[in-house]
Amino acid sequence: MSGSRRLLIIGGIALAVWGMSYGLWYAVFSEHQALDSIGSSLAGSFAAAADRNPAVMESSLEQYREAKYVYDRQVDVHGHWIGLAMLLIVLGIGFDRVNFPVRFRQFLALGLLVGAVAFPLGVLLQTISHGPLPRAIAITGSAFVIAGLLGAAIGVMARGSSPANAD
Amino acid sequence: MRILKELKERSLIYVGIPGSSITDGNKVSREIYVSRAQTLIDASVARESELAWFAAMSARRLLLLGGIGLILTGMIFGDIFAVFTLHQNAAQVGANLAAAANAALAGNRHVVLANFQNVGAFLENRGTKVDTHVHMIDFGYLALLLAILQPWVSFAEGLKKKLAWVFLAGAWLLPIGVYLIHYVGLAHSPVKAIGWASIAADFGGLLVLVATFACLIGLWMHFRGERAKPTDKLLGDRSTEGRILFAGGLALVLVGFFHGAYYAAADLYKHEAQEYSLLAQMTAGAAAGARAVINTALASYGQLQGAKAVNIAAHAHSIEFGLLAIMLAFFQPYVRLRESWKRRWAGVLLFGSLLLPVCVLMEMKYGLVAGGLADFAGLLIIFALLAMWIGILRYTGELDASIANTPDSGDSQ
Numbered sequence: 001m002s003g004s005r006r007l008l009i010i011g012g013i014a015l016a017v018w019g020m021s022y023g024l025w026y027a028v029f030s031e032h033q034a035l036d037s038i039g040s041s042l043a044g045s046f047a048a049a050a051d052r053n054p055a056v057m058e059s060s061l062e063q064y065r066e067a068k069y070v071y072d073r074q075v076d077v078h079g080h081w082i083g084l085a086m087l088l089i090v091l092g093i094g095f096d097r098v099n100f101p102v103r104f105r106q107f108l109a110l111g112l113l114v115g116a117v118a119f120p121l122g123v124l125l126q127t128i129s130h131g132p133l134p135r136a137i138a139i140t141g142s143a144f145v146i147a148g149l150l151g152a153a154i155g156v157m158a159r160g161s162s163p164a165n166a167d
Numbered sequence: 168m169r170i171l172k173e174l175k176e177r178s179l180i181y182v183g184i185p186g187s188s189i190t191d192g193n194k195v196s197r198e199i200y201v202s203r204a205q206t207l208i209d210a211s212v213a214r215e216s217e218l219a220w221f222a223a224m225s226a227r228r229l230l231l232l233g234g235i236g237l238i239l240t241g242m243i244f245g246d247i248f249a250v251f252t253l254h255q256n257a258a259q260v261g262a263n264l265a266a267a268a269n270a271a272l273a274g275n276r277h278v279v280l281a282n283f284q285n286v287g288a289f290l291e292n293r294g295t296k297v298d299t300h301v302h303m304i305d306f307g308y309l310a311l312l313l314a315i316l317q318p319w320v321s322f323a324e325g326l327k328k329k330l331a332w333v334f335l336a337g338a339w340l341l342p343i344g345v346y347l348i349h350y351v352g353l354a355h356s357p358v359k360a361i362g363w364a365s366i367a368a369d370f371g372g373l374l375v376l377v378a379t380f381a382c383l384i385g386l387w388m389h390f391r392g393e394r395a396k397p398t399d400k401l402l403g404d405r406s407t408e409g410r411i412l413f414a415g416g417l418a419l420v421l422v423g424f425f426h427g428a429y430y431a432a433a434d435l436y437k438h439e440a441q442e443y444s445l446l447a448q449m450t451a452g453a454a455a456g457a458r459a460v461i462n463t464a465l466a467s468y469g470q471l472q473g474a475k476a477v478n479i480a481a482h483a484h485s486i487e488f489g490l491l492a493i494m495l496a497f498f499q500p501y502v503r504l505r506e507s508w509k510r511r512w513a514g515v516l517l518f519g520s521l522l523l524p525v526c527v528l529m530e531m532k533y534g535l536v537a538g539g540l541a542d543f544a545g546l547l548i549i550f551a552l553l554a555m556w557i558g559i560l561r562y563t564g565e566l567d568a569s570i571a572n573t574p575d576s577g578d579s580q
Contacts, residue, residue, distance in 0.1 A: 017376065021376065039287045094496070142424075146428060
């Protein structure tokens with residue numbers, strides 16, 4: 001098996017295990033608390049409106065916004081890590097259909113793996129910092145994934161020798 | 168190994184007899200015989216690998232049939248959920264939110280809280296059903312992936328079979344547990360915040376995790392040990408239907424990624440800001456006694472939730488169906504249907520996979536018509552998948568029957 005296929009398959013399964021571990025940890029230790037916080041802060045904001053208490057109303061709504069922002073990203077990270085991991089494994093299995101030289105295929109595989117790790121990581125870092133760096137990491141990661149996929153698609157369509165089990 | 172040995176012996180006879188009886192000048196005939204013998208040996212090697220990797224109750228067969236079963240069940244569940252629950256649930260959430268806003272306007276704190284409790288219950292009901300649908304399908308995908316990778320997992324078949332059972336047990340337990348969360352709640356639970364259904368679901372997740380991790384170790388052992396490349400006809404297949412599914416699947420994944428990236432760049436942050444702004448308008452309107460502001464904000468809030476939902480669903484479904492098509496491309500040699508029908512079902516699957524996300528996106532503009540078309544597209548995918556599953560079942564039947572009809576079949580496995 002070639003280096004590119006090995007990289008995609010092993011990297012993909014490792015990322016799937018990592019994504020599932022993260023999801024399991026999140027479901028057991030964090031998700032219920034997050035949902036409670038989202039629900040109670042939104043309800044608290046409307047209850048404060050009923051009490052005509054604008055200070056509590058605004059602070060509760062702000063709390064809701066922050067809790068929802070973090071929750072959405074944490075769920076997205078879990079889903080994207082596992083989804084991208086499966087994509088890496090599938091591409092790894094069929095990577096001998098990509099008609100490019102070995103070195104370029106390795107380059108594509110490395111780009112896909114880096115992108116699959118970095119894109120959800122950037123999204124996760126947004127829960128810690130609202131600055132531009134996490135967003136830049138996420139955008140760069142997704143650009144790597146899209147470029148890698150585009151390269152693989154062109155490679156599949158390109159004319160060339162694609163012997164069965166070439167590597 | 169007995170079949171391989173037998174065929175090798177037969178091929179030696181073919182080569183030996185003509186070679187000894189034909190004069191040295193007649194080399195062409197001998198080469199034909201040698202070529203035929205080689206073909207027989209190659210065919211026997213392929214058949215040996217088929218028997219080895221796809222024998223009855225083998226890890227690959229369990230994961231393949233179990234995986235497609237999970238995907239089919241998850242999709243049928245998703246279609247039923249979309250038709251009978253999703254829209255009704257969204258309407259209930261909207262109605263309770265409106266009631267809460269109006270109660271806030273009237274200054275009735277208790278009714279506000281009661282309505283938000285209802286919203287929480289409806290959202291939990293919806294969330295657990297979406298999670299059931301998603302996890303069932305995703306575990307099915309993972310099962311298909313592990314089925315493809317089985318020849319590279321360096322464990323004894325017995326252990327691989329046990330891991331496959333552990334995986335499938337967890338893959339069924341988690342979604343069923345998640346589905347029951349809404350109904351079981353915290354009844355008789357030993358833990359304050361998590362009920363029995365959640366515990367069962369988490370345990371299912373742990374089983375899947377353990378089985379997948381074990382497969383990773385098996386793969387690592389294979390690559391570390393530099394073992395011989397396993398013979399597997401699945402990866403060598405270059406049939407038309409396989410190529411259609413692979414290329415079509417890759418295109419769907421790409422389209423889904425582009426759409427997701429566009430949505431994240433153009434709309435995601437805008438939608439998040441709008442959501443906060445609309446909720447602020449509702450509460451401020453309630454505090455100020457402005458019913459018109461509340462009603463406008465409620466209407467816009469419903470539209471916003473719809474826009475978010477269709478964008479996310481279109482993005483996710485396009486990528487997931489693309490992945491499914493790519494994975495099914497590898498299994499086409501196991502689908503025992505006529506070539507023309509294999510191509511037709513591949514086309515139906517890809518057509519449905521493209522139609523569904525497009526119609527989901529158009530739901531905001533064309534409402535129920537687009538929704539109905541999306542459900543129809545989902546049915547097309549289910550039918551295509553079911554047809555392929557039946558084809559694989561036919562193949563397993565043929566394979567098992569051929570083993571049973573072979574003399575001394577007990578040795579062949």
